[in-house]
């Protein structure tokens with residue numbers, strides 16, 4: 001999906017639902033706080049009182065300019081629920097930023113998902129994401145929950161050394177385009193101890209993602225953890241270096257997927273991916289390399305996939321083909337390893353299907369069947 005780089009201010013609206021009637025009263029928090037950089041508790045309490053006393057629906061507006069560079073590390077601590085505004089702005093160019101607290105950022109996406117026609121309309125309206133983190137270095141997002149985003153929950157672009165720890169994403173399994181964390185052009189993103197339940201990819205690792213670490217993550221429902229899709233544009237950068245360990249996927253369409261488009265001009269390679277200790281529970285395609293997404297084409301993907309290892313992957317597949325390695329016919333996948341793969345379909349061992357790849361097999365293995 002294309003990303004929009006946007007401007008400077010993230011405006012957080014706290015909606016006073018309890019006071020909710022129709023017309024709105026807007027209370028700028030600045031009205032109660034004369035002192036910059038002070039604790040806003042008192043100001044917020046006063047603004048809340050005024051808003052709550054209002055016979056019409058009301059909003060408290062806390063404008064925060066979240067654009068860097070900043071002089072020193074900065075932390076934003078959020079408790080309670082923040083309703084994400086219609087046009088949120090991204091946080092960008094801030095170094096040493098921490099977002100923490102037990103807060104929930106609620107995108108209230110239900111209506112947007114119903115109206116989403118992006119599957120059929122290329123000019124569909126772009127809806128906002130709960131979080132856009134752009135060009136940030138050394139950031140941490142801790143504990144925070146992202147809920148019901150209208151679009152991707154998190155879009156990460158051009159970041160370096162960015163850690164999610166104890167992060168949580170929730171959206172219904174049938175909500176459109178609600179990817180959990182989407183990565184692009186970022187180096188050193190770590191996603192740790194994070195639970196993601198969404199309607200699209202839990203984590204999507206797009207072009208230019210380098211040195212990504214995923215550890216102790218739960219995914220489901222959703223579409224799984226995906227590298228790609230790549231190849232649509234010649235301007236894409238390579239995907240290089242992913243270490244994923246200790247992940248449980250439950251009721252997702254795909255488990256671990258790597259995909260690139262056929263009939264597409266992009267040539268940037270995908271390399272050095274390592275997946276270990278993954279539990280699959282009722283997954284349609286537990287392990288899948290797919291370079292022939294659009295079937296019926298005789299113009300294969302030009303993206304080379306090299307050095308990909310799957311080790312100790314176990315659990316249940318909803319299809320007989322627990323492993324699908326369907327590589328490009330002009331560039332076979334190289335150095336693919338399958339080690340200790342134990343996937344069951346209806347109680348029996350699942351099978352592996354390979355095309356244009358000769359994986360190295362070690363330990364427990366699935367029987368191979370010919371690709372059709």
Ligand SMILES: *[C@@H]1O[C@H](CO)[C@@H](O)[C@H](O)[C@H]1NC(C)=O
Pocket residue numbers: 096097137138139140161
């Ligand atoms: C990465 O970011 C964290 C959090 O700000 C910081 O403590 C750490 O020093 C950074 N690491 C590097 C290598 O810059």
Ligand SMILES: *[C@@H]1O[C@H](CO)[C@@H](O)[C@H](O)[C@H]1NC(C)=O
Pocket residue numbers: 241242243271272273274307
């Ligand atoms: C293969 O990828 C793994 C995981 O990123 C990396 O540690 C290893 O050095 C790579 N091997 C080669 C030969 O590039």
